[in-house]
Amino acid sequence: MRREAPQKLTDYAPLAFPAIMLTVFFVIPFGTMIAVSFFQRQQGGFYTPAFVFSNYERFASLFFANVLGFSLMLAVLVAICCVAIGVPFTYLLTRMSRRAQIVWMVALLSVLSLSEVIIGFAWSTLFSRTAGITNLLVALGLMQNAVALSPGFPAVLTAMVYQALPYTILVLYPALVRLDPTLTEAARTLGASPLRAFFTVVVPALRTTILATLIMVFIFALGSYLLPQILGRPQHWTLSVLITDQAIYQSNMPFAAAMAVFLVLVTLAMVALTLFVGRKREAAT
Amino acid sequence: MSLFLRRFYFVLVGLFLAAPLIVVAGVSVNARQTLAFPPQGFSLAWYVEIFADTGWRNALFASLTLATLSAALAVAIALPLSWFLWRRIAPWANIFQLLGIAPFTLPPVITALGLLTFWATTGFYGQPWTAVISHAIFFVTLPLVTLSLGFSAIDRSLVEAAATMGADDRTIFRTVVLPLITPYLVSGYAFAFVLSLNEYIVAYMTVGFTMETLPIKIFNALRYGYTPTMASVTVLFVVLAAVIYSLIARYGDLLKLLGANSEEKP
Numbered sequence: 001m002r003r004e005a006p007q008k009l010t011d012y013a014p015l016a017f018p019a020i021m022l023t024v025f026f027v028i029p030f031g032t033m034i035a036v037s038f039f040q041r042q043q044g045g046f047y048t049p050a051f052v053f054s055n056y057e058r059f060a061s062l063f064f065a066n067v068l069g070f071s072l073m074l075a076v077l078v079a080i081c082c083v084a085i086g087v088p089f090t091y092l093l094t095r096m097s098r099r100a101q102i103v104w105m106v107a108l109l110s111v112l113s114l115s116e117v118i119i120g121f122a123w124s125t126l127f128s129r130t131a132g133i134t135n136l137l138v139a140l141g142l143m144q145n146a147v148a149l150s151p152g153f154p155a156v157l158t159a160m161v162y163q164a165l166p167y168t169i170l171v172l173y174p175a176l177v178r179l180d181p182t183l184t185e186a187a188r189t190l191g192a193s194p195l196r197a198f199f200t201v202v203v204p205a206l207r208t209t210i211l212a213t214l215i216m217v218f219i220f221a222l223g224s225y226l227l228p229q230i231l232g233r234p235q236h237w238t239l240s241v242l243i244t245d246q247a248i249y250q251s252n253m254p255f256a257a258a259m260a261v262f263l264v265l266v267t268l269a270m271v272a273l274t275l276f277v278g279r280k281r282e283a284a285t
Numbered sequence: 286m287s288l289f290l291r292r293f294y295f296v297l298v299g300l301f302l303a304a305p306l307i308v309v310a311g312v313s314v315n316a317r318q319t320l321a322f323p324p325q326g327f328s329l330a331w332y333v334e335i336f337a338d339t340g341w342r343n344a345l346f347a348s349l350t351l352a353t354l355s356a357a358l359a360v361a362i363a364l365p366l367s368w369f370l371w372r373r374i375a376p377w378a379n380i381f382q383l384l385g386i387a388p389f390t391l392p393p394v395i396t397a398l399g400l401l402t403f404w405a406t407t408g409f410y411g412q413p414w415t416a417v418i419s420h421a422i423f424f425v426t427l428p429l430v431t432l433s434l435g436f437s438a439i440d441r442s443l444v445e446a447a448a449t450m451g452a453d454d455r456t457i458f459r460t461v462v463l464p465l466i467t468p469y470l471v472s473g474y475a476f477a478f479v480l481s482l483n484e485y486i487v488a489y490m491t492v493g494f495t496m497e498t499l500p501i502k503i504f505n506a507l508r509y510g511y512t513p514t515m516a517s518v519t520v521l522f523v524v525l526a527a528v529i530y531s532l533i534a535r536y537g538d539l540l541k542l543l544g545a546n547s548e549e550k551p
Contacts (some may be wrong), residue, residue, distance in 0.1 A: 006373050021422065023423070025419070029399035032403045033399040039494075116485060117504045121309070123305050130319070135322065219390070230507070241493035245492065253405075
């Protein structure tokens with residue numbers, strides 16, 4: 001049976017349920033959120049329909065600029081760390097036996113599935129004074145007293161890299177597993193060391209993949225909403241945390257919605273950049 | 286030398302991934318209610334607590350119900366859509382594929398906030414079933430991706446043969462298509478199930494004030510101090526995810542689902 005264009009109206013029937021669900025429960029909520037971002041906030045957490053730009057005007061403050069700048073900086077840092085660790089790791093992983101790959105993938109998927117709540121709790125335990133890693137250093141005689149390592153910027157960064165690393169590896173995997181093995185073999189035959197072959201053959205061949213992965217991990221890191229809150233100080237809060245805080249604890253839905261719309265625009269710009277990079281890659285090959 | 290370096294690198298990454306979980310596992314068997322590692326004494330009381338304490342048991346039950354139902358709904362949305370896209374030439378229908386992938390690609394806070402404003406506006410805010418729909422929409426991407434992969438792997442000549450012998454769409458779907466895509470269907474369900482079980486922000490923004498799922502319960506417990514039950518629940522979740530993914534790997538082709546070429550036939 002070949003694919004064919006729908007003939008009768010009933011041919012569209014299977015599409016009805018998915019289309020209705022996605023429209024009613026994704027498109028309309030999305031529209032509601034955009035509408036609320038223009039609403040007027042009232043005292044006591046309520047808001048009334050209006051068409052004001054005051055929620056967006058609040059972006060023009062030093063506080064917001066700081067949060068935005070920090071969020072972008074943190075996401076870039078997380079993306080760079082994850083790709084730097086992930087590319088060699090994934091490359092070596094794809095050269096292992098299928099069995100070993102499956103074991104690693106099960107482990108990576110399990111970590112990736114973990115709730116941010118759980119990741120935050122686990123790292124705050126690891127960084128705590130009473131149950132933390134510094135106890136190990138004290139036991140080894142490297143430190144005098146156990147200390148708390150969180151809250152702080154290194155704690156936030158570590159936990160976010162932890163959260164995003166499995167994602168990075170899964171994004172890199174399809175491209176790396178299909179990489180022609182004869183490429184490196186040729187380099188090795190010509191006398192290059194494995195490390196040299198990796199940096200002169202594998203990395204250049206994957207340049208666009210690496211760039212696209214950086215952008216995807218960047219978007220992923222922008223979405224982190226709890227780790228900066230659990231492991232950081234207020235100055236380490238990101239845009240996602242601020243949105244949650246405004247929506248839930250400050251009950252300022254219009255402002256939260258305006259920031260969310262802004263975050264969507266940043267994300268969409270990044271997705272467009274990814275697609276652009278991908279298109280250039282197709283054109284190049 | 287290079288083999289040693291490679292091993293060392295894998296051990297380092299493995300240690301990084303495992304370290305927080307090892308500490309949490311250690312903390313979860315402390316004999317008394319202290320946050321201490323290495324554990325002082327050994328006790329499984331905190332695992333019993335998950336089921337013995339009403340609060341934790343209810344949260345566990347709420348999470349399991351939510352994950353079971355929302356993953357089923359996600360599959361119910363994804364299956365007809367991906368079947369339609371496979372069977373028909375209708376380029377504009379790809380917009381729904383895009384809509385299905387969007388919630389998962391955007392930062393989760395956005396989907397959560399959109400649904401919060403929507404449920405608040407329609408007046409259903411706080412109803413338990415709103416969380417089921419919200420999670421189904423949020424995770425529909427996963428069955429959608431596994432199913433499109435499954436459909437693209439179907440050999441069209443099989444379907445052609447069935448059609449030549451007079452089978453209609455319904456019969457072909459039941460006897461040829463469904464058996465071929467079942468592994469993808471199951472793994473799509475499993476991915477959505479595990480992620481729904483762990484999801485915090487969407488659940489919190491839709492039903493956070495009326496219902497406690499396990500991640501919400503853990504977060505609330507985290508804010509008001511420490512109880513070792515948080516650690517035992519964490520271990521339970523990690524084990525559950527690992528078991529489910531191992532089952533997918535055991536009965537399906539996990540690496541192919543993740544983008545590798547199919548398994549070489551011996």
